[in-house]
Amino acid sequence: MASDQTRTAILAAAERLYAERGFGDVTLRDIVAEANVNLAAVNYHFGSKDELIAELFVTRSIQTNRERLNELKAAEERGGGRAAIEDIMRALVGPTLRGCLGPDREGSTAARFMIRASIESVPPIRRIKNREVDHLRKFAAAMRRAMPGRDDTELYWGLHFALAMAHHTIREKERLLRLSEGKCDLDDVRAIIDRVVTVTVMALTMGEAAVSAPPPARPAVMHGRLTRQDL
Amino acid sequence: MASDQTRTAILAAAERLYAERGFGDVTLRDIVAEANVNLAAVNYHFGSKDELIAELFVTRSIQTNRERLNELKAAEERGGGRAAIEDIMRALVGPTLRGCLGPDREGSTAARFMIRASIESVPPIRRIKNREVDHLRKFAAAMRRAMPGRDDTELYWGLHFALAMAHHTIREKERLLRLSEGKCDLDDVRAIIDRVVTVTVMALTMGEAAVSAPPPARPAVMHGRLTRQDL
DNA sequence: GATAGTTTCATACATATGTTTGAAAAGCAA
DNA sequence: TTGCTTTTCAAACATATGTATGAAACTATC
Numbered sequence: 186m187a188s189d190q191t192r193t194a195i196l197a198a199a200e201r202l203y204a205e206r207g208f209g210d211v212t213l214r215d216i217v218a219e220a221n222v223n224l225a226a227v228n229y230h231f232g233s234k235d236e237l238i239a240e241l242f243v244t245r246s247i248q249t250n251r252e253r254l255n256e257l258k259a260a261e262e263r264g265g266g267r268a269a270i271e272d273i274m275r276a277l278v279g280p281t282l283r284g285c286l287g288p289d290r291e292g293s294t295a296a297r298f299m300i301r302a303s304i305e306s307v308p309p310i311r312r313i314k315n316r317e318v319d320h321l322r323k324f325a326a327a328m329r330r331a332m333p334g335r336d337d338t339e340l341y342w343g344l345h346f347a348l349a350m351a352h353h354t355i356r357e358k359e360r361l362l363r364l365s366e367g368k369c370d371l372d373d374v375r376a377i378i379d380r381v382v383t384v385t386v387m388a389l390t391m392g393e394a395a396v397s398a399p400p401p402a403r404p405a406v407m408h409g410r411l412t413r414q415d416l
Numbered sequence: 417m418a419s420d421q422t423r424t425a426i427l428a429a430a431e432r433l434y435a436e437r438g439f440g441d442v443t444l445r446d447i448v449a450e451a452n453v454n455l456a457a458v459n460y461h462f463g464s465k466d467e468l469i470a471e472l473f474v475t476r477s478i479q480t481n482r483e484r485l486n487e488l489k490a491a492e493e494r495g496g497g498r499a500a501i502e503d504i505m506r507a508l509v510g511p512t513l514r515g516c517l518g519p520d521r522e523g524s525t526a527a528r529f530m531i532r533a534s535i536e537s538v539p540p541i542r543r544i545k546n547r548e549v550d551h552l553r554k555f556a557a558a559m560r561r562a563m564p565g566r567d568d569t570e571l572y573w574g575l576h577f578a579l580a581m582a583h584h585t586i587r588e589k590e591r592l593l594r595l596s597e598g599k600c601d602l603d604d605v606r607a608i609i610d611r612v613v614t615v616t617v618m619a620l621t622m623g624e625a626a627v628s629a630p631p632p633a634r635p636a637v638m639h640g641r642l643t644r645q646d647l
Numbered sequence: 648g649a650t651a652g653t654t655t656c657a658t659a660c661a662t663a664t665g666t667t668t669g670a671a672a673a674g675c676a677a
Numbered sequence: 678t679t680g681c682t683t684t685t686c687a688a689a690c691a692t693a694t695g696t697a698t699g700a701a702a703c704t705a706t707c
Contacts, residue, residue: 214663227666229684306438350580384618663692668687
């Protein structure tokens with residue numbers, strides 16, 4: 186089937202252009218020019234522009250979520266059914282950060298597309314995005330297992346802040362670079378992931394200290410992770 | 417001058433609509449209908465659509481920045497020239513969070529407009545936004561005074577994460593509400609500000625602990641702020 | 648109250664953009 | 678090949694949208 190060739194070319198071209206210039210600035214004519222196909226091909230193969238965008242987004246969403254869940258699963262197996270909280274957070278923010286930051290590549294096209302999608306919030310994507318909550322719930326559940334007895338509210342805030350830091354770092358990396366005059370190394374993805382994870386775990390354990398015991402034991406996480414030279 | 421009336425009506429209507437529906441979905445015709453003025457009035461008074469958006473954005477930017485700087489200044493005077501790091505962060509994230517969250521109001525129109533602006537990143541705004549770095553530098557300077565000897569890199573990351581948490585909380589409040597099934601109280605703005613500030617200060621002092629002294633003293637901030645009942 | 652400058656208005660213009668159409672081309676099974 | 682389906686193509690369509698225009702209404706100064 187040569188038709189799949191056209192379909193694939195459109196998908197690839199669209200993702201590339203959307204990732205680069207955003208949804209607002211890319212027209213169907215831009216896409217078909219990039220893909221070297223006829224204008225009508227988009228509507229023939231996808232029905233509409235919105236359905237094209239939706240297909241792009243669901244495909245990539247599934248991929249990212251699978252990556253995250255794979256890491257989570259690996260961590261849980263490593264821990265005999267209960268993953269360490271750090272590894273859970275690492276599974277949450279690692280795939281996205283690795284995909285979107287880094288020295289050589291400008292971030293893969295797929296990752297940059299997903300960033301755009303989470304920034305610009307165009308209608309077809311907004312509709313799909315609501316399912317993301319179900320995915321995040323799996324991480325909330327893992328966190329609950331890792332920190333039993335912890336108040337759920339705290340878990341949600343921790344999850345929320347982890348995504349905040351990861352996401353914002355990707356979105357505003359230019360600004361952070363300029364603000365810090367290059368001092369913040371945005372190519373050292375490992376260090377960034379460590380940093381986000383460390384802060385998140387501190388935020389999560391901090392609450393525990395304040396709520397459970399008046400003389401709070403220093404959080405367990407500070408022992409291992411905090412002596413890294415990159416902090 | 418009756419001309420100012422039209423100008424003002426356009427500005428107000430535009431801000432309201434942009435705040436509500438975003439830049440992508442609002443046309444000049446929507447704006448002039450909302451403002452009850454003629455279509456040509458926009459180009460007569462502002463020159464172009466982009467210049468209208470730019471004027472809205474610079475006005476609000478100046479206001480937000482002034483609010484922040486006022487709080488910062490007050491904190492520095494309270495501390496005799498050197499503000500506590502918590503109060504600096506509070507001055508940074510407080511105005512925005514107070515403006516955009518809260519029970520009664522849906523967040524002021526002005527604040528919601530600024531959120532849109534920071535989300536959608538339309539060309540005229542992108543051009544202006546570059547000056548924001550200069551504003552943030554004032555906070556970096558205050559932080560440096562509050563934590564002398566601290567590595568600059570850490571300060572920038574702390575500043576960056578504070579904005580990340582504040583911003584992301586505003587952007588994704590619906591999702592956090594659904595994820596937590598209402599357990600995360602997004603109407604208690606004071607508690608949210610405290611939470612963001614506490615985590616940020618922990619992130620900032622955590623590095624200090626790891627870098628300076630091998631047996632890290634429990635961060636000073638944990639004494640005062642951490643016993644709040646809302647954590 | 649006449650005149651000059653300012654503002655408003657209805658309307659038109661130009662163009663960008665998603666979509667549709669109908670015919671031509673290509674693929675494929677018999 | 679023949680006949681049918683699937684795919685491609687150029688062109689047209691419909692419309693939304695920012696902008697421009699020229700006349701009318703309004704305002705203020707003398």
